[in-house]
Amino acid sequence: MADLQHVLGPADLSDADRAAILELARSIKATDGVPVPSRLRVGALYFDPSLRTRASFEQAVRVIGGAAQTLNPADTWNIELDPQAVMDGTSVENIVEAAGVLGRFFHLIGVRSFRRPGPWAVERTEPVLSRIAEHAGVPVISLEGATHHPCQGLADLLTLHEHFGDDLRGLPVTLCWSWHPRALPTAVPHTFLLQAALAGCDVAVAHPEGLDLDPEIVAQARTAAEARGGRVQVTHDRAAALAGRRVVYVKSWGPLEGGAPTPTSLRHWLVDEAALAATDAAKVMHCLPVRRNVVIASEVLDGPRSIVLDQAGNRLWAQAGLVSHLARRHGVIA
């Protein structure tokens, strides 16, 4: 199965893959035509809640003429990850059979499995997604894992291209932390950082102390950016990180090791118009859902800076491009 192309993070796609996916996405979006029926069957398996991804992923498959089906194992399945386990407890199915069966029914499988409790050193290996990819026998797309949310990354990239043109090299973008009552996972910030770096942007990351992103992903992003004429800078000084920027990607996250809610003393990281005044008329992005007046002020979301709905809408087209690309590459559609 070495030939299978799984997409668990932005770096699983080459520059050529990404260019092909964006080209397909743009073309499908521009037409929004009657789908050409195909034999493509795609299963989407959610170990965690979703509505935006659920809607946009299922529709993305239909837009390219395929049959999508959304499955919720959380309702009924307790899956054992160790193929050698003595399964006399609560798990009724092993990942070997679960993944193997889905790979017989579907040509391609999307899976959502968030970071679970436990050490980051384990979670960063994507224990669920990587084992499904190992046993499915068909390409697996992450619909948000512990480390990355590659579909969101492609939608973000499509949105950046729509607003800033074909060449994003050197574009000053800032990934800006914001407060949230819960300690959220880091998949989206990891992906935006790496995706923007792979596009050659000039990426700043601003967050409070103690909320470092994964050091290896930061290093990977830095290398990718520098190879393409961009750079990656990380700071705790939000004002410095916002001055003169063209794009501010707002996102809250908690510590890599999980744990307690973020202290309310950080609520002033709320992104409002005052915080954005020194940017270069920055566009504001967020993956949604967003807590108004806690993460981003309503004045920003309702004003001309916000491109959050463009981003969300592009989930549909970016995913259509991704699925279409993989289905072609694996010979499922012509």
Add this chain to the structure above:
Amino acid sequence: MADLQHVLGPADLSDADRAAILELARSIKATDGVPVPSRLRVGALYFDPSLRTRASFEQAVRVIGGAAQTLNPADTWNIELDPQAVMDGTSVENIVEAAGVLGRFFHLIGVRSFRRPGPWAVERTEPVLSRIAEHAGVPVISLEGATHHPCQGLADLLTLHEHFGDDLRGLPVTLCWSWHPRALPTAVPHTFLLQAALAGCDVAVAHPEGLDLDPEIVAQARTAAEARGGRVQVTHDRAAALAGRRVVYVKSWGPLEGGAPTPTSLRHWLVDEAALAATDAAKVMHCLPVRRNVVIASEVLDGPRSIVLDQAGNRLWAQAGLVSHLARRHGVIA
């Protein structure tokens, strides 16, 4: 968005709309042919339970070649209705973004949101449905709101035409209250009353004291009926309201302000053959689900009077007509 045609109640459709929808519904039903593939994508969002609507609405979209997707926000979403709220509580998404995103994924959105606890004066403004319609950017169809159930109304109308011909003006129909252990909402009786009035029927409404329907909707129905040669009469005398009628539409409901279950002293409002003896061989309608031998006797439901399955079956075709009409009007399908 003034140009968008939302359908939250029977009066949101003109007589010409209604005629076009019925014509489409009849034609689609007569053929039940292979769907002509279209680019239409329809989302159906259920804040409240459903199975009949869920099945018939999704199939209605498929019958006309579109892609339907059923979404259950109740499982995962706690939606804030105030765009200016400081969202540091349990709501994770604002209606502005929730509706806006769905409007980017789908060409048309169906939404079910029943009357919630709280004053009728608030609920009668359809706080959920009207805000989604405001922010979606695409047409919104009520799949039962606080005030109306317009899809049921169209199915009822199609059924009346099938049994009583093209011209329903002057047809003596009675909306007849019945007992039920719970205080049910008034959307269905409101809609049948107004829909029958808009068809020019001679409408009688019979219910016990203290269970008045919304006075403005009754007045609106009266005006509509009289403009078309019909009339609307409301009474607490069931026997008088049933004598000589051709159609008896049975439905239970509670007080507009909600509250306690209906007293068991009203159980004799059960509709059985004895109650219907003085009608003019009336056909019996009900929106289903119906509690046998509590709301309607089995002898009625299993006998020749009952057209409740015709009604339910027509949900499919009436909704196919409605969605097709709206998709055409908005240029989604040709």
Add this chain to the structure above:
Amino acid sequence: MADLQHVLGPADLSDADRAAILELARSIKATDGVPVPSRLRVGALYFDPSLRTRASFEQAVRVIGGAAQTLNPADTWNIELDPQAVMDGTSVENIVEAAGVLGRFFHLIGVRSFRRPGPWAVERTEPVLSRIAEHAGVPVISLEGATHHPCQGLADLLTLHEHFGDDLRGLPVTLCWSWHPRALPTAVPHTFLLQAALAGCDVAVAHPEGLDLDPEIVAQARTAAEARGGRVQVTHDRAAALAGRRVVYVKSWGPLEGGAPTPTSLRHWLVDEAALAATDAAKVMHCLPVRRNVVIASEVLDGPRSIVLDQAGNRLWAQAGLVSHLARRHGVIA
């Protein structure tokens, strides 16, 4: 409705039906082509949990160009089975209307309804499935009932043909009980027994004392096998039942009358390589999900004997054949 062909168990299909279904299944599987759009609408109603059946049945309908919809009445419906009941309790809908309505929306209905608590003498009449079949007005397919799982049976049969050729008469197959922490229902073992007998196999059944299968189904299988040159033997001696066999179908089940978990003193019925050493290089089958190292050892599941994924994958194609056959027979597709 005498003309309707319901499929609640293997014996509801004639030998000619079965041959036609297998031929369709093989042809659809060999092509896996672009579905030919049809007008077929199929509803799948789950009173009990499922993921494998849910995925494979919905995809089976799509593979043949139809529209499938999965419905979960357990979430919202409490259905009364007695048409004459006074429904003033918790049931909100009667099976008469529930089945009748679905029969108006769909051309064919799949239903899953496991054995419920209560006497086997009642459950073996399939109270839920048979009443839906009685009132639906369209063909009903069991997606696992109290007595049988006919879709699994067809997938098993397709798999046996793929591995052992066109003529299965005399093939030595063993249905071999295994331990499981819960007392599982008997639908799958009943079906494998009867399905193999209908194919003329030489069927052995091995299980501990006190776990007899339904005597009438055993007798029916014996008659069917003997009429086709096979036989049925039941024993408590597992070693004797495994010696020289070509196929071992492993399955755990509890007593017909339900009740307590199987005693752990029976854990040595685990099927491992040692247990299979005296077979004739037997292939191992199981309907999945399977508890590794409790029901079957990992060494067996991961080795060359196991054809459990072939079986599971064939659910898709066997069901496509079955639905296609019924839809043709009832004139829904050409």
